[in-house]
Amino acid sequence: xxxxxxxxxxxxQERVPLPRTAWKLADLAxxxxxxxxxxxxxxxxxxxxxxxxxxxxxxxxxLICEAxxxxxxxxxxxAKWNPVRFDTHPERLAERMSDGELPxxxxxxxxxxxxxxxxxxxxxxxxxxxxxxxxxxxLSCYVSDDGCSAATCYALREAAEFAKLWVPFxxxxxxxxxxxxxxxxxxxxxxADDDDAEFLRAWTSMKNxxxxxxxxxxxxxxxxxxxxxxxxxxxxxxxxxxHPTIIKVLMWDNSSNDDSKNxxxxxxxPSLIYVSREKxxxxxxxxxxxxxxxxxxxxxxxxxxxxxxxxxCDMFANNPQVALHAMCLLLGFDxxxxxxxxxAPQKFYGGLKDDxxxxxxxxxxxxxxxxxxxxxxxxxxxTGCFHRRKVIYGVPPDSTTTxxxxxxxxxxxxxxxxxxxxxxxxxARSIISGDMFRTPTEVVADLTSxxxxxxxxxxxxYETGTSWGQEVGWVYGSMTEDVLTGQRIHxxxxxxxxxxxxxxxxxxxxxxxxxxxxxxxxxxxTGLLEILLSRHNPFLLAAFKRLDLRQCVAYLxxxxxxxxxxxxxxxxxxxxxxxxxxxxxxxxASEPGFVILLALFLGYNVYNLGEYKDCxxxxxxxxNNHRMQRIVSSSAWLLAFLTVVLKTLGLSETVFEVTxxxxxxxxDGGADAVADPGRFTFDSSPVFIPPTALTMLxxxxxxxxxxxLVAGEGEGVPSPSGPxxxxxxxxxxxxxxxxPFVRGLVSKGSYGxxxxxxLKAALLVAAxxxxxxxx
Ligand SMILES: O=c1ccn([C@@H]2O[C@H](COP(=O)(O)OP(=O)(O)O[C@H]3O[C@H](CO)[C@@H](O)[C@H](O)[C@H]3O)[C@@H](O)[C@H]2O)c(=O)[nH]1
Ligand SMILES: [Mn+2]
Numbered sequence: 001x002x003x004x005x006x007x008x009x010x011x012x013q014e015r016v017p018l019p020r021t022a023w024k025l026a027d028l029a030x031x032x033x034x035x036x037x038x039x040x041x042x043x044x045x046x047x048x049x050x051x052x053x054x055x056x057x058x059x060x061x062x063l064i065c066e067a068x069x070x071x072x073x074x075x076x077x078x079a080k081w082n083p084v085r086f087d088t089h090p091e092r093l094a095e096r097m098s099d100g101e102l103p104x105x106x107x108x109x110x111x112x113x114x115x116x117x118x119x120x121x122x123x124x125x126x127x128x129x130x131x132x133x134x135x136x137x138x139l140s141c142y143v144s145d146d147g148c149s150a151a152t153c154y155a156l157r158e159a160a161e162f163a164k165l166w167v168p169f170x171x172x173x174x175x176x177x178x179x180x181x182x183x184x185x186x187x188x189x190x191x192a193d194d195d196d197a198e199f200l201r202a203w204t205s206m207k208n209x210x211x212x213x214x215x216x217x218x219x220x221x222x223x224x225x226x227x228x229x230x231x232x233x234x235x236x237x238x239x240x241x242x243h244p245t246i247i248k249v250l251m252w253d254n255s256s257n258d259d260s261k262n263x264x265x266x267x268x269x270p271s272l273i274y275v276s277r278e279k280x281x282x283x284x285x286x287x288x289x290x291x292x293x294x295x296x297x298x299x300x301x302x303x304x305x306x307x308x309x310x311x312x313c314d315m316f317a318n319n320p321q322v323a324l325h326a327m328c329l330l331l332g333f334d335x336x337x338x339x340x341x342x343x344a345p346q347k348f349y350g351g352l353k354d355d356x357x358x359x360x361x362x363x364x365x366x367x368x369x370x371x372x373x374x375x376x377x378x379x380x381x382x383t384g385c386f387h388r389r390k391v392i393y394g395v396p397p398d399s400t401t402t403x404x405x406x407x408x409x410x411x412x413x414x415x416x417x418x419x420x421x422x423x424x425x426x427x428a429r430s431i432i433s434g435d436m437f438r439t440p441t442e443v444v445a446d447l448t449s450x451x452x453x454x455x456x457x458x459x460x461x462y463e464t465g466t467s468w469g470q471e472v473g474w475v476y477g478s479m480t481e482d483v484l485t486g487q488r489i490h491x492x493x494x495x496x497x498x499x500x501x502x503x504x505x506x507x508x509x510x511x512x513x514x515x516x517x518x519x520x521x522x523x524x525x526t527g528l529l530e531i532l533l534s535r536h537n538p539f540l541l542a543a544f545k546r547l548d549l550r551q552c553v554a555y556l557x558x559x560x561x562x563x564x565x566x567x568x569x570x571x572x573x574x575x576x577x578x579x580x581x582x583x584x585x586x587x588x589a590s591e592p593g594f595v596i597l598l599a600l601f602l603g604y605n606v607y608n609l610g611e612y613k614d615c616x617x618x619x620x621x622x623x624n625n626h627r628m629q630r631i632v633s634s635s636a637w638l639l640a641f642l643t644v645v646l647k648t649l650g651l652s653e654t655v656f657e658v659t660x661x662x663x664x665x666x667x668d669g670g671a672d673a674v675a676d677p678g679r680f681t682f683d684s685s686p687v688f689i690p691p692t693a694l695t696m697l698x699x700x701x702x703x704x705x706x707x708x709l710v711a712g713e714g715e716g717v718p719s720p721s722g723p724x725x726x727x728x729x730x731x732x733x734x735x736x737x738x739x740p741f742v743r744g745l746v747s748k749g750s751y752g753x754x755x756x757x758x759l760k761a762a763l764l765v766a767a768x769x770x771x772x773x774x775x
Pocket of ligand 1: 110144287520658
């Protein structure tokens with residue numbers, strides 16, 4: 001009895017179901033209204049067909065769209081139905097095990113372009129990881145640089161030097177946020193309660209050191225580095241698309257292999273290794289997925305930690321205890337099946353007020369994210385995730401027992417799966433069959449031979465004929481490699497856990513401005529549709545593998561993003577069309593069906609607003625997101641849809657367009673680089689054409705309708721088959737939703753829609769109006 005009680009007290013994590021009865025009722029109420037609308041539509045269509053109604057096809061189109069919206073509502077209902085929260089108790093870890101018994105963690109950071117992703121951003125992320133509260137001898141950090149940039153490498157080398165001061169400083173003073181740019185930009189960073197002179201001195205000298213580091217990194221002209229002291233000789237003449245592997249060990253504390261020091265980790269800084277994988281124009285490199293696979297193999301032959309953390313270059317650790325929280329979920333279940341990986345929600349640093357670009361996704365995470373966490377488990381989001389190495393190696397949950405090997409794979413099998421590197425095969429064998437707590441690779445003295453092995457596995461031809469990118473590692477075939485890879489893990493039967501400590505685990509940057517936000521949405525929607533059309537689609541995984549049915553349906557919530565575009569576009573066009581062509585597709589105010597429509601319109605919007613309020617967000621944030629949904633769907637999702645259609649026809653290829661990261665500055669004057677960062681900006685990219693055209697069309701329709709009301713039907717009583725309140729509200733609502741584009745039509749510079757976009761949009765509108773009025 002007593003022992004059972006102590007065991008209970010030692011619980012490292014708790015899975016807490018979150019009640020939501022009221023929300024469930026609201027879900028059902030909206031569903032009921034949707035179904036009522038469909039029923040009304042079907043019955044009135046039958047009458048119309050009988051009477052040969054003129055605009056019957058409008059109603060058929062509306063019926064199809066509304067049926068689709070109902071499906072989308074059902075998908076969301078499924079995902080949100082049973083949310084859970086995971087509470088973690090890192091303070092109890094110490095009761096379970098000593099520091100020396102914690103599993104090692106390899107931490108991966110990817111960067112791809114020194115212009116779009118300033119080295120200082122990456123440096124801050126790396127420093128925040130090196131300074132985590134975790135035995136330093138158990139942490140190693142690997143940076144993949146797809147930009148093959150001497151400037152990035154130089155910045156990291158300098159950061160490694162700085163880390164020797166920064167890490168002990170953080171430990172000694174219990175610094176809360178260990179990305180220096182945040183620490184030094186927060187006012188009162190120095191004004192600790194005890195205000196003692198010694199701390200103040202240490203703080204000031206640390207701040208000077210950091211400013212010196214920033215200066216060195218910012219002044220490191222690429223050319224200077226190139227002419228440098230020979231340390232950067234490999235970068236000379238290296239083209240980012242065509243160069244051999246470059247690996248640099250920037251920090252390697254040999255004493256970390258000394259067991260006496262290892263356990264406490266005092267005075268040790270985690271290792272830091274820079275990797276720029278081989279690239280050849282003839283070989284596909286699979287973007288981030290390819291980079292992650294190289295990091296997996298390189299770390300496999302060097303440190304081979306059983307746990308891997310991966311973050312994007314702009315996502316710093318905001319909670320220094322994050323690795324300990326993650327361990328609560330990785331070690332805290334009776335069966336590791338429950339935490340194949342541990343994912344922290346993407347949260348953003350310095351996000352703009354009220355989310356003007358609709359990409360902070362707080363509500364999506366709190367509603368859908370926690371909901372999916374209650375099914376088979378949260379999706380993999382590409383960053384802020386702790387993976388078990390063996391899961392990434394394709395091992396299903398029941399193949400190893402906790403203590404030992406069930407089936408030890410043969411050398412031949414491993415060779416076929418993992419490729420020809422002996423070192424990798426051996427390390428993979430120990431991962432697949434061993435348990436987490438075995439010390440990884442034996443103490444290694446010979447760093448040079450390790451690096452040779454690491455170079456071998458970074459070669460761009462290494463994966464040929466192996467399972468990398470398929471059953472092993474990050475999966476290829478989609479721009480949204482994270483969701484695809486997560487799906488494979490769920491399909492193997494693993495469950496996954498949501499890591500949501502307070503303060504938030506990681507913070508990253510969300511793109512601002514029109515082009516950045518829409519490009520990101522376009523890439524995601526493209527990748528998700530690629531998944532749906534591939535042999536990895538969730539239906540097949542549910543039918544033939546171990547993906548839960550409800551989890552499969554939850555994946556559809558995001559996988560169908562691009563498919564939602566044509567339906568939403570069609571529905572958006574119906575209002576203006578009817579006003580211009582003098583038809584109608586919605587019930588008249590005098591008809592009973594109108595009540596359903598009104599209730600649905602109000603109910604749906606109140607429901608959504610309620611969700612924002614529930615997540616402690618403003619009405620403005622709700623409206624911005626509602627509006628951005630319409631904009632994104634008619635631009636990014638629509639183009640994603642067309643891109644994938646073209647790709648399927650073999651007419652084009654999809655590429656990963658890297659998001660521009662804002663340079664984070666130490667002073668707080670950073671924001672005035674852009675006069676109004678929340679205002680929508682434009683460029684001449686084709687994504688802007690459809691929403692511009694829709695904006696123009698809705699304005700035309702509003703003008704048309706008003707004119708018809710005034711000049712046409714004398715009293716203002718519309719003709720019985722012509723547009724009514726519903727159609728007019730549609731057009732007006734569209735104008736409100738596309739307000740940033742209305743402003744774009746009357747503004748200049750980057751706030752104005754470029755002329756060639758306006759021209760193309762105007763041509764589309766002219767053609768549409770012509771066809772609508774054509775008798
Ligand atoms: O060829 C490439 C392209 C990108 N990246 C890295 O991938 C990361 C994500 O790229 P980013 O441009 O920031 O895309 P986001 O849309 O912000 O990323 C989200 O969406 C991606 C999938 O589309 C996921 O991989 C990311 O983890 C997730 O944060 C960055 O660290 C890049 O350096 C590479 O390493 N190699
Ligand atoms: Mn990003």
